[in-house]
Amino acid sequence: MSTTRRAAAIAAMIGAVASKSAAAQTAPAEPKPGITLERWGSFHVGGKEVVVSGQPVREVLFTPGGVPARVDPNGTYLMAGMYAQYMVPSPQRGVAPMLMWHGGGLTGVTWETTPDGREGWQSYFLRRGWVTYVSDAVERGRAGWTMIPEQTGGTPVLLTVDNPYERFRIGDGIGSFQRGTTLPGNQFPTDRESYLNFVKQCVPRFTTTDALTQEAYAALLDRVGPSVVVAHSQAGLFGWRAAQNKPDKVRALVLVEPAAIGDPAKVAALKDVPVLMVYGDFIAQDSRWPTIRANGVRFAEAVRAAGGSVDIIDLPERGIRGNSHMMMMDKTSDTVAGVVQDWLVAKGMWR
Amino acid sequence: MSTTRRAAAIAAMIGAVASKSAAAQTAPAEPKPGITLERWGSFHVGGKEVVVSGQPVREVLFTPGGVPARVDPNGTYLMAGMYAQYMVPSPQRGVAPMLMWHGGGLTGVTWETTPDGREGWQSYFLRRGWVTYVSDAVERGRAGWTMIPEQTGGTPVLLTVDNPYERFRIGDGIGSFQRGTTLPGNQFPTDRESYLNFVKQCVPRFTTTDALTQEAYAALLDRVGPSVVVAHSQAGLFGWRAAQNKPDKVRALVLVEPAAIGDPAKVAALKDVPVLMVYGDFIAQDSRWPTIRANGVRFAEAVRAAGGSVDIIDLPERGIRGNSHMMMMDKTSDTVAGVVQDWLVAKGMWR
Numbered sequence: 001m002s003t004t005r006r007a008a009a010i011a012a013m014i015g016a017v018a019s020k021s022a023a024a025q026t027a028p029a030e031p032k033p034g035i036t037l038e039r040w041g042s043f044h045v046g047g048k049e050v051v052v053s054g055q056p057v058r059e060v061l062f063t064p065g066g067v068p069a070r071v072d073p074n075g076t077y078l079m080a081g082m083y084a085q086y087m088v089p090s091p092q093r094g095v096a097p098m099l100m101w102h103g104g105g106l107t108g109v110t111w112e113t114t115p116d117g118r119e120g121w122q123s124y125f126l127r128r129g130w131v132t133y134v135s136d137a138v139e140r141g142r143a144g145w146t147m148i149p150e151q152t153g154g155t156p157v158l159l160t161v162d163n164p165y166e167r168f169r170i171g172d173g174i175g176s177f178q179r180g181t182t183l184p185g186n187q188f189p190t191d192r193e194s195y196l197n198f199v200k201q202c203v204p205r206f207t208t209t210d211a212l213t214q215e216a217y218a219a220l221l222d223r224v225g226p227s228v229v230v231a232h233s234q235a236g237l238f239g240w241r242a243a244q245n246k247p248d249k250v251r252a253l254v255l256v257e258p259a260a261i262g263d264p265a266k267v268a269a270l271k272d273v274p275v276l277m278v279y280g281d282f283i284a285q286d287s288r289w290p291t292i293r294a295n296g297v298r299f300a301e302a303v304r305a306a307g308g309s310v311d312i313i314d315l316p317e318r319g320i321r322g323n324s325h326m327m328m329m330d331k332t333s334d335t336v337a338g339v340v341q342d343w344l345v346a347k348g349m350w351r
Numbered sequence: 352m353s354t355t356r357r358a359a360a361i362a363a364m365i366g367a368v369a370s371k372s373a374a375a376q377t378a379p380a381e382p383k384p385g386i387t388l389e390r391w392g393s394f395h396v397g398g399k400e401v402v403v404s405g406q407p408v409r410e411v412l413f414t415p416g417g418v419p420a421r422v423d424p425n426g427t428y429l430m431a432g433m434y435a436q437y438m439v440p441s442p443q444r445g446v447a448p449m450l451m452w453h454g455g456g457l458t459g460v461t462w463e464t465t466p467d468g469r470e471g472w473q474s475y476f477l478r479r480g481w482v483t484y485v486s487d488a489v490e491r492g493r494a495g496w497t498m499i500p501e502q503t504g505g506t507p508v509l510l511t512v513d514n515p516y517e518r519f520r521i522g523d524g525i526g527s528f529q530r531g532t533t534l535p536g537n538q539f540p541t542d543r544e545s546y547l548n549f550v551k552q553c554v555p556r557f558t559t560t561d562a563l564t565q566e567a568y569a570a571l572l573d574r575v576g577p578s579v580v581v582a583h584s585q586a587g588l589f590g591w592r593a594a595q596n597k598p599d600k601v602r603a604l605v606l607v608e609p610a611a612i613g614d615p616a617k618v619a620a621l622k623d624v625p626v627l628m629v630y631g632d633f634i635a636q637d638s639r640w641p642t643i644r645a646n647g648v649r650f651a652e653a654v655r656a657a658g659g660s661v662d663i664i665d666l667p668e669r670g671i672r673g674n675s676h677m678m679m680m681d682k683t684s685d686t687v688a689g690v691v692q693d694w695l696v697a698k699g700m701w702r
Contacts, residue, residue: 034389034441039382040474041464044551049512060508060558067639069518075511081551083460090385107493109434113392123391141493142458144554146509157411158497160426161400167420200395200432203495207411288418 032119035127039088046138046219047081048212050146080209082216083108083142084135084224087122093129095349096227096251099220100134103233104259105159105205107141108134110232114329115198116189121230121328124337128350133224137235138213139206156204164202165195168325169282169289183282187322187330198329210237217242221249228349230340232256233325236296244269252349254278254340257325259292261299271307274347275300278339279314280323280330313339383470386478390439397489397570398432399563401497431560433567434459434493435486435575438473444480446700447578447602450571451485454584454610456510456556458492459485461583465680466549467540472581472679475688479701484575488586489564490557507555515553516546519676520633520640534633538673538681549680561588568593572600579700581691583607584676587647595620603700605629605691608676610643612650622658625698626651629690630665631674631681664690 055073085108086097100122102110111122111134119127126132139145139156162177164170170188172181182190189195217238221227228251231239236258243250244266253275262270277296283289300310315323320335327336344350406424436459437448451473453461462473462485470478477483490496490507513528515521521539523532533541540546568589572578579602582590587609594601595617604626613621628647634640651661666674671686678687695701 031390034387036385037388038385041468041470042460043464043468044460044548047551052511058508067642069639071508071514072511075513077509078512078547078550083552085463107495109393109395109493112436113394117392117394119392136493141495142460142487142552142554144458144492144551145496146555157409157422158424158428160403160423161429162426163422196429197395199429200398200495201434201493203493204497288420291418 032127036090037087038090040086042083042085042142043223044081044083044143045223046216047078050077050079051075052077077146079144079146080138080212080216081143082135082138082213082220083144084133084220086131086133087126088131089126089129091129092131093350094125094131094228094344095351097131097133097224098125098228098230099224100132101217101229101231101235101238102135102137102140103235105157105202106233107136107201107203109141109201110326111328114189114194114333115201116191116194116331118331118333120333121337124334125341128341130228130350133220133227135220137238138209138216140203143216145204145206156206158204159199159202161196161199164199164326165190169280169286170324170326183285183322183324185322186282186324187332188324188326189329189331198326214238214241214245218245221246225249226251228252228254228344230254230256231258232328233259236260237262240270240299243273243275247273252276252344252347254343255296256327258296261295264299264302267299267303267308268306270303271309273308275303275308275310276340276343277310277312278327278336279312280325280327280336281316281321282324283314311343313343315339383478387441388438389441391437393434393436393493394574395432395434395494396574397567398429401428401430402426403428428497430495430497431489431563431567432494433486433489433564433571434495435484435571437482437484438477439482440477440480442480443482444701445476445482445579445695446702448482448484448575449476449579449581450575451483452568452580452582452586452589453486453488453491454586456508456553457584458487458552458554460492460552461677462679465540465545465684466552467542467545467682469682469684471684472688475685476692479692481579481701484571484578486571488589489560489567491554494567496555496557507557509555510550510553512547512550515550515677516541520631520637521675521677534636534673534675536673537633537675538683539675539677540680540682549677565589565592565596569596572597576600577602579603579605579695581605581607582609583679584610587611588613591621591650594624594626598622598624603627603695603698605694606647607678609647612646615650615653618650618653618659619657621654622660624659626654626659626661627691627694628661628663629678629687630663631676631678631687632667632672633675634665662694664694666690 057072059068060071100111136143165177172183236255237260240262255277408423410419411422451462487494516528523534587606588611591613594604606628
């Protein structure tokens with residue numbers, strides 16, 4: 001099918017969804033009891049200044065009918081900070097706060113309400129007495145972004161509507177979004193309305209800000225103190241290295257399908273940081289995940305050889321089938337969260 | 352002083368702040384009691400699809416040491432959606448949910464913890480029994496943004512670190528950030544650490560997405576239902592027009608220093624929507640605000656002439672002095688919130 005016809009077909013499908021009246025997603029299917037929230041709020045942390053010079057001054061009309069303001073683009077900017085939102089329940093049962101680090105091209109919304117309107121992992125763990133910190137990493141979401149190309153590497157990547165469907169082990173291969181076909185037994189909520197709700201939370205992603213992001217996560221750990229870190233996908237890189245750089249600040253490390261390994265030269269730094277790696281379904285038949293998982297397992301072996309402790313859970317081996325790369329959004333998200341919770345309990349992280 | 356020396360002076364000041372250990376901003380000065388939170392979560396709403404074609408396919412290495420993925424930039428994107436996060440307290444005392452709409456170059460963080468670590472307006476109203484919805488408008492924060500220039504008008508505006516200090520009626524004129532001098536009695540938390548925390552929440556702003564933003568706010572109102580809308584600055588435009596377009600969906604409209612007026616041709620649509628406009632201090636001596644305020648007052652008179660009800664409160668006339676454009680962050684933010692709350696009570700919006 002030609003690109004134009006394919007785009008038109010996708011547009012028609014999206015249009016059909018958009019014209020449906022939205023489901024009342026604020027009313028959950030099974031109302032759960034209220035919780036006692038002691039404190040809640042947010043802050044920004046980390047970052048650096050960047051100086052721009054030699055640019056012409058602009059007159060900008062910010063609001064039609066308003067008064068133009070003089071905007072001088074030269075000067076000092078702050079960039080590379082990170083946003084974090086915390087919620088403190090009563091009673092508190094986690095021995096340390098839980099930091100939740102989203103993956104690539106996403107934001108802290110990853111951990112919030114699932115695309116189909118169920119409570120997500122932030123709710124799951126908050127209800128069980130964890131202090132939660134949900135962050136937006138450098139140049140994502142509420143951390144803002146800077147359009148100074150020299151600082152962020154120019155053109156970011158933004159995903160087309162079909163890309164996550166086909167790359168995150170939801171659909172069964174190329175063209176599956178258009179066909180509406182999934183891997184057999186896939187648990188991601190793939191009704192069109194939910195799937196589009198998920199796509200809307202995807203954000204552009206600069207591919208050159210890893211070092212800045214690592215620094216910001218270090219600043220976050222400095223601020224919050226020793227924490228349990230739950231890191232998804234791209235954030236696996238940041239989680240491994242944050243724990244290696246500041247093992248005293250990471251009480252336990254939970255890596256949800258980490259997309260990369262840590263620093264092979266510093267595996268001994270992890271010897272007192274218990275690590276859990278969780279993998280979902282459909283890995284063997286994917287074009288990339290067997291390699292990614294194998295890299296992770298090999299790194300885990302090196303950590304163990306250096307005296308560390310790494311548990312690896314492949315959910316299908318436990319009879320938990322059908323999880324995509326976005327297991328915190330899959331229909332079985334509570335079951336998977338329970339696996340993480342049980343491990344944290346076993347490691348003495350929750351009383 | 353040359354641009355280079357000025358930039359160096361600013362950098363030195365920022366560096367001095369950055370090297371200070373961060374205050375524990377999650378522990379408020381005066382701990383307040385916990386609340387009962389019934390439900391909380393988030394969603395995306397609105398938006399449209401955009402088709403891109405004719406671009407070359409890219410191989411992108413998302414994570415160092417990972418496996419490159421093929422990213423085809425051609426295809427269908429979703430853009431112009433909006434993010435909203437809700438919190439439902441128990442008991443509920445507002446007769447409708449309170450939607451909180453941030454201003455230009457900012458995000459929903461506007462309403463959250465103040466830059467100096469105090470509870471912000473979202474907390475103030477949640478504690479008093481309001482269901483709160485804090486949103487990130489189109490191409491801001493967790494609403495994501497699209498870097499397709501044809502859709503968003505090309506280069507956005509990002510503020511240098513001194514710009515809000517001098518434009519939001521905090522500092523006493525050009526160069527005041529560098530001098531560290533404020534308007535007399537100014538209430539914004541201008542210690543360097545707090546001020547920089549505020550700057551970090553500023554995000555780039557496309558100046559051509561107003562129509563898209565208006566549509567997304569309409570979709571939000573359709574989803575949530577009749578609401579009290581609290582809109583700041585640039586969002587004053589959206590608030591006026593949302594109420595004019597869907598008066599049945601706006602129970603009351605609170606405009607916090609609105610930067611623009613509504614549609615003069617549709618003032619009669621507001622006859623059943625009570626409106627409050629709140630202005631802070633230092634307006635008379637500002638280069639732009641006397642005009643902006645006068646425009647607002649004139650529009651309010653037109654609304655009244657058409658049968659509507661608009662109350663205008665100038666805080667200094669009530670003995671509440673020193674408020675900047677960011678009155679929800681000023682040290683007297685609770686006092687100002689109390690003015691809004693009292694008005695809502697008087698209008699029968701809270702029981």
